[in-house]
Amino acid sequence: MKELKLGEKTYLNKISFPSFERIKKGSVAIIECIEDIPCNPCETICKFGAIKVGFPITSLPILDEEKCTGCGKCIPICPGLAIFVLNYNFSEKDCLLTIPYEFLPLPKEGEKVKCLDRDGKYICEGKIVKVIQPERNNMTALVSFAFPKKYYNKVRSFKK
Amino acid sequence: MKKKDLRIYKHPILGDLPERKKIYIYFNGKKLTAYEGEMIAAVLYANGIRRLRRTERFKEVRGIFCAIGRCTDCVMTVDGIPNIRTCITPVKEKMKIEFQEGLGKWKKKIW
Amino acid sequence: MEEKDLVIIGGGPAGLCAAISARKKGIDVLIIDENLRPGGQLFKQIHRFFGSKEHMAGVRGFVIGEKLLKEVKELGVEVWLNSIAYGIFKDKVIGVIKDGKNILVKAKSIIISTGATENPLSFPNWTLPGVMGAGACQTMINIHRVLPGKKVLMIGSGNVGLIVSYQLLQAGAEVVGVVEIMPKIGGYLVHAAKIKRFGVPIYLSTTILEGVGKEEIEGAIICPVDENFKPIIKKKKYIEVDLICIAVGLTPLNELLYQAGCLFTYKGYLGGMVALHNENMETTVENIFVAGDCSGIEEASTAMEEGKLAGISVAEKIRGKKWEDEKDQIRKRLDDFRIGTFGEKRKLSKEEIVREYYERVKTW
Ligand SMILES: Cc1cc2nc3c(=O)[nH]c(=O)nc-3n(C[C@H](O)[C@H](O)[C@H](O)COP(=O)(O)OP(=O)(O)OC[C@H]3O[C@@H](n4cnc5c(N)ncnc54)[C@H](O)[C@@H]3O)c2cc1C
Ligand code: FES
Numbered sequence: 011m012k013e014l015k016l017g018e019k020t021y022l023n024k025i026s027f028p029s030f031e032r033i034k035k036g037s038v039a040i041i042e043c044i045e046d047i048p049c050n051p052c053e054t055i056c057k058f059g060a061i062k063v064g065f066p067i068t069s070l071p072i073l074d075e076e077k078c079t080g081c082g083k084c085i086p087i088c089p090g091l092a093i094f095v096l097n098y099n100f101s102e103k104d105c106l107l108t109i110p111y112e113f114l115p116l117p118k119e120g121e122k123v124k125c126l127d128r129d130g131k132y133i134c135e136g137k138i139v140k141v142i143q144p145e146r147n148n149m150t151a152l153v154s155f156a157f158p159k160k161y162y163n164k165v166r167s168f169k170k
Numbered sequence: 171m172k173k174k175d176l177r178i179y180k181h182p183i184l185g186d187l188p189e190r191k192k193i194y195i196y197f198n199g200k201k202l203t204a205y206e207g208e209m210i211a212a213v214l215y216a217n218g219i220r221r222l223r224r225t226e227r228f229k230e231v232r233g234i235f236c237a238i239g240r241c242t243d244c245v246m247t248v249d250g251i252p253n254i255r256t257c258i259t260p261v262k263e264k265m266k267i268e269f270q271e272g273l274g275k276w277k278k279k280i281w
Numbered sequence: 282m283e284e285k286d287l288v289i290i291g292g293g294p295a296g297l298c299a300a301i302s303a304r305k306k307g308i309d310v311l312i313i314d315e316n317l318r319p320g321g322q323l324f325k326q327i328h329r330f331f332g333s334k335e336h337m338a339g340v341r342g343f344v345i346g347e348k349l350l351k352e353v354k355e356l357g358v359e360v361w362l363n364s365i366a367y368g369i370f371k372d373k374v375i376g377v378i379k380d381g382k383n384i385l386v387k388a389k390s391i392i393i394s395t396g397a398t399e400n401p402l403s404f405p406n407w408t409l410p411g412v413m414g415a416g417a418c419q420t421m422i423n424i425h426r427v428l429p430g431k432k433v434l435m436i437g438s439g440n441v442g443l444i445v446s447y448q449l450l451q452a453g454a455e456v457v458g459v460v461e462i463m464p465k466i467g468g469y470l471v472h473a474a475k476i477k478r479f480g481v482p483i484y485l486s487t488t489i490l491e492g493v494g495k496e497e498i499e500g501a502i503i504c505p506v507d508e509n510f511k512p513i514i515k516k517k518k519y520i521e522v523d524l525i526c527i528a529v530g531l532t533p534l535n536e537l538l539y540q541a542g543c544l545f546t547y548k549g550y551l552g553g554m555v556a557l558h559n560e561n562m563e564t565t566v567e568n569i570f571v572a573g574d575c576s577g578i579e580e581a582s583t584a585m586e587e588g589k590l591a592g593i594s595v596a597e598k599i600r601g602k603k604w605e606d607e608k609d610q611i612r613k614r615l616d617d618f619r620i621g622t623f624g625e626k627r628k629l630s631k632e633e634i635v636r637e638y639y640e641r642v643k644t645w
Binding site: 176177178179181182183184187208209212215216220221222230231232233234235236237238239240243258260 | 315316317327341343398399408409410411412413414416417418420421422423425426427428429431451452453496497
């Protein structure tokens with residue numbers, strides 16, 4: 011049976027994906043918004059002016075990678091849950107990805123998890139590093155988890 | 171709170187199910203726990219009961235289909251009155267709910 | 282017989298916004314809704330909405346619903362709940378069954394904002410318990426807080442199918458798959474991505490052949506289709522599920538508009554037959570207005586704006602005043618929302634409706 015595959019290539023918003031140079035410098039937003047949806051809260055919330063949607067509001071968000079501090083304010087506000095923050099320099103071996111998480115139970119800091127790619131396929135083992143409680147962001151929790159750097163562009167979630 | 175049923179007690183967005191007054195209803199004579207404000211069909215589904223009636227002509231079993239009172243698939247006999255849309259009728263203490271065969275029979279005169 | 286300036290039938294986002302706008306302009310408003318609580322679809326929608334700040338983007342549907350209800354209450358809008366409008370008769374007399382009793386109400390103006398119904402899909406055993414509309418399932422999990430099944434198959438990958446699948450995961454169910462007969466998904470990729478990254482497969486060019494079960498659903502047979510949508514039977518596959526949700530589109534709920542004598546047109550992108558209306562949302566029957574999904578399936582954000590537009594237009598007529606600026610702003614917000622792959626087609630259809638309205642009114 012033919013399955014929808016989001017894969018690596020098809021699913022990147024090319025204009026917004028930070029350069030590898032920028033990624034190597036530390037926390038930065040990864041915006042995986044690839045369709046002309048009339049939507050712009052990411053632009054409104056960014057106090058550094060790092061995300062631009064402009065007119066019409068169906069334009070894809072454009073990330074100014076120099077202005078982006080990786081603060082993560084845009085993660086929970088995105089109705090498409092399509093924004094993540096990547097910290098490539100988390101440790102020597104691992105990078106850290108912060109994702110919006112709206113399920114129960116919430117994972118616990120230190121817990122080991124199975125990291126999945128955009129299609130829900132198992133990639134590698136990872137570890138929960140930080141959980142920002144859902145109440146802080148209108149019921150969207152932010153979960154940061156660490157996994158080997160080489161999968162920085164593959165892993166996008168973990169097994170519930 | 172007993173957690174064996176299919177109620178969603180904890181929800182990541184909607185929070186905990188608020189405490190409500192516990193009442194009892196009867197389904198085919200069997201006592202079931204319900205909470206004030208719940209719809210009849212929701213209580214039955216929470217207890218794993220999804221067969222609500224059998225149609226008159228083809229004898230097909232039916233359950234909830236639209237959940238908003240439009241399709242009449244969920245009609246049952248409630249306190250002796252047949253054809254009550256149970257998905258939009260709230261429970262009441264000691265309510266008697268019965269699986270409905272066909273068009274049902276009036277057990278009670280209301281006029 | 283009771284007499285009202287404005288009666289609004291259907292208290293969803295469109296009806297509530299219409300009531301608020303008209304009430305703010307000094308109009309006596311009555312909302313009639315068949316439910317025990319107004320709000321329409323909004324209270325089922327626990328996800329954040331698209332849009333811009335003006336559309337309350339990033340806010341969850343039910344939070345918007347609570348805001349609207351509060352405003353309606355503060356403004357002292359009269360609301361009849363548990364009341365079904367069953368007919369519109371001569372001289373704008375509305376027949377209502379309120380708490381089981383028949384009441385007639387006479388209105389100067391009527392806004393019809395009755396929303397939509399879910400399209401069914403028939404396949405063998407689709408009438409068994411365990412097959413339900415996706416919206417019905419959403420009502421069960423988010424309003425009644427009961428899981429109608431634990432292992433779910435979703436039919437249809439439009440935004441409703443994708444969003445309800447995600448909400449089923451949030452409610453603790455397992456979604457074993459979404460099947461879509463077209464070679465690509467119907468909804469937004471971001472909604473698909475939300476469920477895919479948690480392991481829900483989306484099968485393309487695939488349909489359901491039948492539901493399996495004796496008196497309740499115990500499984501389903503799904504099957505790939507060829508270019509002509511013919512099932513490739515030898516590739517069929519049985520999957521174990523106890524719930525099959527149907528998400529194959531919505532149809533405007535417009536019986537009352539037919540009954541009132543409004544002229545209609547067919548607009549596929551808006552879900553089927555829709556009443557003609559002008560740029561003020563007034564139908565071909567004077568003083569009967571329409572707003573929201575029943576004037577064409579769109580979104581809550583557009584339903585709210587259409588409601589406001591209708592509400593202000595009613596106030597203009599009754600009070601003999603003009604609020605053109607305010608209406609233009611609303612129309613601009615509507616235009617802002619009707620763009621992009623999906624919005625563009627709806628915008629064109631909406632423009633056609635207005636054009637046809639003037640052509641037909643002239644020749645009538
Ligand atoms: C799963 C799902 C996800 C969605 N996601 C989004 C989203 O992200 N963003 C967005 O903008 N929109 C979304 N929508 C669409 C949005 O919910 C609808 O477009 C919107 O609710 C339409 O509003 P309305 O007021 O026209 O109708 P409704 O909300 O359907 O309200 C109509 C009301 O009228 C009542 N009624 C009908 N007939 C009568 C009668 N004869 N007498 C009395 N009362 C009557 C009904 O019971 C109902 O309460 C979604 C819809 C679904 C199903
Ligand atoms: S399930 Fe449709 S009326 Fe109750």
